[in-house]
Amino acid sequence: MSQRPESSPFRISARDIARRPGTQKLVSESFPAPAVLGTDVIGIPEGAELSLDVSLESVSEGIWVSGTATSQAVGECGRCLDEVRLQVAAPVQGLFALEPAEGDDEDEEPEDVFEFDGETVDLEEVVRDAVATQLPFTPLCRPDCPGLCDQCGARLDQDPDHAHDVIDPRWSALQSLTEEKES
Ligand SMILES: [Zn+2]
Ligand SMILES: [Zn+2]
Known part of the structure; x- marks a missing residue:
């Protein structure tokens, strides 16, 4: 059995719009999360349905991705340990750059910039980051638990x-x- 990481549902072909600034494509897909997205206390479980609605815009630097990742996170109340379910709609955005960012000032390394090989954008990291910022540090079953x-x-x-x-x-x-x- 050979490993095929290229079959990740987060990998989306952008070959048709790459290096053609001004063109764009819309992607709307739902698939089971291939791995847990989140923290120890709350996250989108592996296998949970994850919806991606993003636009891929060809720009001179590469591909600009923006949209929303939607799913349901499951966690544990930080006070009573009951199950907590949380609807997540995470705003996703990032630049998939054909060339590494210019300039060697490490302090100003731009956020939300990812590698783009000219063929496919791999949205896993940008979605993972977007979901993580939407999740509470201490999930509660209700605010006054x-x-x-x-x-x-x-x-x-x-x-x-x-x-x-x-x-x-x-x-x-x-x-x-x-x-x-x-x-
Ligand atoms: Zn007691
Ligand atoms: Zn509770």
Whole structure:
């Protein structure tokens, strides 16, 4: 069995418009995500349906890609560990350049510039970056999720009056003092 990375659904032929500035093509495709897109806590799972709606515009530097990647991310609530599902519509854009960017100032290396071999654009990296910026660092099942009891792990959502008589009142006074300081 030979590996065929060139069959990645993220690779889109642009041969017909390459080096013909002013021409463009529209791509609208849906396919199962070939790998997880996201972080440890939330991401688009492998196999989840991913829709790409992008335009490829031929420009003098190469191909300018812009559009949207749409899918559903699945993660875990950072407070109660429940499953979190999040609709993602990530704005995708980047330049696929025929030549490496000019200038050798490393500090000014342009973002959103990718390699273009004159044949196909590989949108995997630009989509991966776009999706990552749409995902929360700490996913929550809802904004006011009360989370779990730090004493026993009970779901505070199902038991809002839940309490333990273990906190020394002097300690809780001290705790609210430090919280005031921090805020
Ligand atoms: Zn939660
Ligand atoms: Zn408890």
